[in-house]
Amino acid sequence: MGHGHGHGHSAEGDRKRLGVALAVTLLTAVLGAVGAALSGSLALLADLGHLLTDAGALAAALVASLLAARPSSLRRTYGLGRVEVLVAGLNAIALMIVVVWVAVEGVQRLFTPADVPGLPLLVIGVLGLAGNVVSLLVLAGGDRRDMNMRGAMLHVLGDALGSVGVLVAAAVLLTTGWPYADTVASLFIVALVVPRAVGLLREVGHVLLEGAPRGIDVAEVQDALRGVPGVADVHDLHVWAINDRKPSVSAHVVLDGVDGHGGCGDGSVLDRAARTLRERFGLAHSTLQVEHHAHAGHEESCEEPPAPRRGTGAG
Structure with a gap:
């Protein structure tokens, strides 16, 4: 985070x-x-x-x-x-x-x-x-x-x-x-x-009602995160404020599998995304979950790819 x-x-x-x-x-x-x-x-x-x-x-x-x-x-x-x-x-x-x-x-x-x-x-x-x-x-x-x-x-x-x-x-x-x-x-x-x-x-x-803070366009935040090198997609994006001086953001960031060191804790992508939120939108408090495509559709855990089936032939 x-x-x-x-x-x-x-x-x-x-x-x-x-x-x-x-x-x-x-x-x-x-x-x-x-x-x-x-x-x-x-x-x-x-x-x-x-x-x-x-x-x-x-x-x-x-x-x-x-x-x-x-x-x-x-x-x-x-x-x-x-x-x-x-x-x-x-x-x-x-x-x-x-x-x-x-x-x-x-x-x-x-x-x-x-x-x-x-x-x-x-x-x-x-x-x-x-x-x-x-x-x-x-x-x-x-x-x-x-x-x-x-x-x-x-x-x-x-x-x-x-x-x-x-x-x-x-x-x-x-x-x-x-x-x-x-x-x-x-x-x-x-x-x-x-x-x-x-x-x-x-x-x-x-x-x-957890509305987006004044002056922050959530669509622009989403586009900015998708533009971060190493990010393939963004979902579950939420921008809200505890009070009008403390805006916060949370999101799931899907890696493209090319940039970074791999794994769910790819710090380089996380740091770039957090810096983008902080410098462009003033969202200093961010909670980001970094995940790969295999995890994006399964919130509980990463889903392992199915094992290849062994062929059975008559000899």
């Missing part, structure tokens, strides 16, 4: 970023709760809902990052890397629940608009946006390939958009007094966040 591993951003650094963003988000949520209680603003309630789910998402992402760093065991041979994917999916679902609630409430307020003062919205919107920007800047330095980090950033980005909506609603209320400004802002927030949450859910489902 061929194995290899690559290293990117520091996982410890990503955990620190998540911790800082969590602290900032909790502080912003407290301010948002005070503003929502004083003003009765739906936009602030929507923003507060996002903030609370943001805090839960960041806390879950932090825990998932800690669990994913634990080594594999005989019981969990892949470790706990999939926890990050599961948490990203749960975060997306939580965000969807919040925006659906805000959408329902917003539609109701279109028929019965509430009297919302503009000044508290303006103050809380400015403070909330400042906290969102700080969190985004902190998280932006993390690993963009990490689905867990991107899920956390999606929450914070959604809340930053919410804060912008709150500011716009506050400006309209202060300048025109239009009673629907707060409601329209909340529905605008919903329209911006839903596509991103749905996209993250689709990506989570793709990983959990």
